[in-house]
Structures are given as structure tokens and as C-alpha cells.
């Protein structure tokens with residue numbers, strides 16, 4: 685099943701981003717550390733006009749630490765890009781971001797002459813959480829800019845950083861169905877755009893291949909089938925997702941499995957590695 689998801693209000697977004705970037709000193713692109721490739725929007729690279737960009741690898745508490753380290757190394761090779769793994773819920777980690785913004789824009793960074801930082805990211809990567817942690821009680825909403833139809837909100841953090849918050853300005857690229865399925869597995873795609881059973885089967889196939897030991901440990905499985913249906917069945921049995929007659933309810937089992945995976949209950953998992961995160965039309969077309 686092909687995943688299509690393109691909320692209408694995002695369609696004018698890149699013109700508006702382009703306009704905002706003119707007035708920005710540094711771009712903070714929030715990515716999901718578990719899938720930094722698919723949670724980014726590659727248009728941003730075109731639009732950023734050599735402005736420095738910090739790739740925040742958010743939710744690193746859920747990602748495989750070794751893979752996150754590999755991503756940081758890979759991003760550092762691109763001119764003007766810095767990568768910072770953090771958890772947007774942890775103030776101590778978020779403070780590193782403030783430091784890095786000031787380091788990248790040394791001519792600014794005091795309350796009278798703040799660094800103007802634009803926060804972008806696809807839905808659900810943790811932008812609001814990050815902004816709330818950054819703003820804390822100091823949050824000062826300067827007001828909506830009527831010319832900017834996306835309602836970019838400005839927030840003066842009163843610590844030398846002025847944020848442009850751009851809700852929902854970026855969207856993931858769904859032409860890459862492998863990426864779409866990884867996003868769906870992570871929880872970034874609205875439930876009404878996907879079929880839980882298909883996404884659960886995709887996730888089971890991935891986990892068997894990449895993290896079999898975590899799967900066995902969580903669901904007390906001594907052996908893993910290579911057939912994703914059988915894996916979901918075994919997980920469903922373990923989680924008690926049974927229909928009448930004692931058969932596993934595959935839909936419920938897939939949904940429960942995805943909920944656990946997204947919450948980190950199966951372990952710290954990365955869905956993409958820098959060497960292999962290439963677009964594929966076919967990888968995830970489980971039908």
C-alpha cells in the first residue's frame with residue numbers, strides 16, 4: 685500500500701520559508717534522530733542560501749547511540765552544517781543548542797542584538813517540545829506577522845536568541861516509499877493516512893533484519909521467523925491481542941507493536957544509517 689500524506693496547508697510553504705530565511709541568521713532544523721534522512725526536507729538545502737544550519741537530532745533517547753554518532757559524523761562533512769543530538773525534553777541538553785547558535789553567529793547573541801534563529805521541521809519531530817523547553821517561563825510571543833500566512837511566530841528568549849517558529853512549514857517527501865514507511869513506523873504520519881497492519885509488517889521485517897535480539901528479548905521469542913506475518917502473530921500472542929477463538933488479531937497486534945516500538949519499549953532503535961538511507965521506490969511496498 686502506498687502512503688500518501690500531504691496536508692494542504694503545507695503546499696505554499698517553501699516560498700514562505702525562503703522569505704523567512706532572508707531574515708534569519710541560523711536555521712535550526714529539527715530531525716528525528718531515528719531517521720534523520722527521511723525526517724528532513726531536502727528543499728531546505730536549496731533554500732538555506734549558505735546560512736548556517738544546525739541539524740538537531742531530536743529524540744536521541746530513543747535512537748541507537750552508535751548510529752546517531754555515525755549521523756553526526758556524516759553531517760559534519762557538509763559545509764555550514766552542524767549536528768547536535770539531544771532530547772528536547774531535557775533542558776541541560778537543549779542549552780547546548782543555545783551555545784551553538786551563539787558560536788555560529790559570533791557578531792550577535794546578546795539581548796539587544798540577538799541571534800535570529802528559525803526553527804523548522806516536519807510534523808511530530810519535536811519542534812513544539814524543543815521551543816517550550818527553550819522558552820521555559822521566559823517565552824515572549826512577539827506576535828503574528830500578517831504578511832506571513834504560515835503564522836510564523838516570533839519568540840524572544842531574552843537570552844540573546846530570537847526564534848522564528850514555523851509550525852508545519854516542512855513536509856516529508858513521500859515519493860520515497862521506503863522513507864514513508866520508516867516515518868510511519870516512527871509515528872510521524874497521521875493514523876488516517878496509513879494501514880497499521882502494513883506498517884507493522886514493515887517494522888517487523890526491519891526489526892528481524894536489524895535488531896533481532898531486541899525483538900526476541902522484548903517478546904520472549906526463542907526463534908524469529910523470517911515471515912513478518914508470523915513475527916506479528918508471535919508478538920500479538922505475547923501482548924494478548926487475541927480475537928475470538930484465540931486467533932491473533934493482526935491489526936491490533938501491529939498497532940500494539942508499533943506503539944511499543946515508538947515509545948522505546950523494544951529498545952533504542954534507529955531506522956536509518958547514513959550509508960544506507962537512500963530513496964527507494966520499492967523497499968516498503970508491502971501490499
Ligand code: G4P
Nearest residue numbers: 742743744745770771772773806807808809810811812813
Ligand atoms: P512537533 O511540534 O514537531 O509536531 O512535535 P511535538 O513537540 O508535538 O512532539 C511530538 C511527540 O514527540 C510528542 O509526543 C513529544 O512528547 C515527543 N517528543 C518530543 N521530543 C522528544 C524527545 O526528545 N524524546 C522523546 N522520547 N519524545 C519526544 P506525544 O506522545 O505526541 O505527546 P506527549 O504525550 O508526550 O505530550
